Amino acid sequence: xxxxxxxxxxxxxxxxxxxxxxxxxxxxxxxxxxxxxx
Amino acid sequence: xxxxxxxxxxxxxxxxxxxxxxxxxxxxxxxxxxxxxxxxxxxxxxxxxxxxxxxxxxxxxxxxxxxxxxxxxxxxxxxxxxxxxxxxxxxxxxxxxxxxxxxxxxxxxxxxxxxxxxxxxxxxxxxxxxxxxxxxxxxxxxxxxxxxxxxxxxxxxxxxxxxxxxxxxxxxxxxxxxxxxxxxxxxxxxxxxxxxxxxxxxxxxxxxxxxxxxxxxxxxxxxx
Numbered sequence: 001x002x003x004x005x006x007x008x009x010x011x012x013x014x015x016x017x018x019x020x021x022x023x024x025x026x027x028x029x030x031x032x033x034x035x036x037x038x
Numbered sequence: 039x040x041x042x043x044x045x046x047x048x049x050x051x052x053x054x055x056x057x058x059x060x061x062x063x064x065x066x067x068x069x070x071x072x073x074x075x076x077x078x079x080x081x082x083x084x085x086x087x088x089x090x091x092x093x094x095x096x097x098x099x100x101x102x103x104x105x106x107x108x109x110x111x112x113x114x115x116x117x118x119x120x121x122x123x124x125x126x127x128x129x130x131x132x133x134x135x136x137x138x139x140x141x142x143x144x145x146x147x148x149x150x151x152x153x154x155x156x157x158x159x160x161x162x163x164x165x166x167x168x169x170x171x172x173x174x175x176x177x178x179x180x181x182x183x184x185x186x187x188x189x190x191x192x193x194x195x196x197x198x199x200x201x202x203x204x205x206x207x208x209x210x211x212x213x214x215x216x217x218x219x220x221x222x223x224x225x226x227x228x229x230x231x232x233x234x235x236x237x238x239x240x241x242x243x244x245x246x247x248x249x250x251x252x253x254x255x256x257x258x259x260x261x262x
Contacts (some may be wrong), residue, residue, distance in 0.1 A: 011046055012046065014042075014046075015049040015050065015053075018049075019049065022056065026102070027099075027180060030095030031186070033092060033095050034096075034187045037091070037190050
């Protein structure tokens with residue numbers, strides 16, 4: 001599922017990575033927060 | 039840099055809006071939370087404490103899950119269901135998974151096709167459903183995290199009122215969880231349905247979300 005060939009070789013991939021980072025980062029953060037909350 | 043900004047403007051615009059609104063939500067939420075704390079004689083929370091609370095996480099994930107569900111269902115439904123005249127629908131004669139030729143698979147894949155589109159077997163099945171699979175996984179993940187955040191918050195309220203805490207499994211059956219879930223789902227389905235229907239007769243010149251202004255009302259799926 002590797003991206004590539006969609007643009008300048010780096011730019012489009014960077015935006016794709018940014019979105020994954022925001023989503024997975026948010027999910028992971030609040031999973032940890034809620035599991036460790038008391 | 040200018041080329042990067044131009045070529046990725048759509049994604050960067052929405053990423054910027056996302057960050058700005060989450061920050062706005064965190065400040066507004068902190069003030070609302072502290073107003074409640076004040077009423078109940080509790081300690082006010084700092085911004086960081088509030089952002090790292092299950093209350094904020096639950097609110098955030100509640101909205102995330104409904105957005106991912108919206109796209110999951112939209113991606114899936116538009117394989118088999120069409121809407122005559124809609125820009126959100128594919129042509130009426132393309133219902134279903136379509137042929138390998140139409141989908142540029144295996145031998146029909148061009149030289150610069152993704153490698154897994156040229157493959158056969160499991161890798162190709164995985165790749166041809168990758169958008170749906172990822173959206174579905176994100177939906178269930180954010181819905182699960184929402185439920186955990188809401189559950190923690192629910193139990194904190196229970197304890198505050200001298201009532202017993204409930205298990206996570208029990209909370210999943212509670213109306214509190216379902217009212218939070220369904221209030222988000224209904225708005226997504228209304229919005230998707232509205233786009234499917236309104237794009238039959240209404241136009242926005244230049245938008246990829248609209249048919250060309252002069253396209254006839256009966257023309258289906260021809261964004262301009």
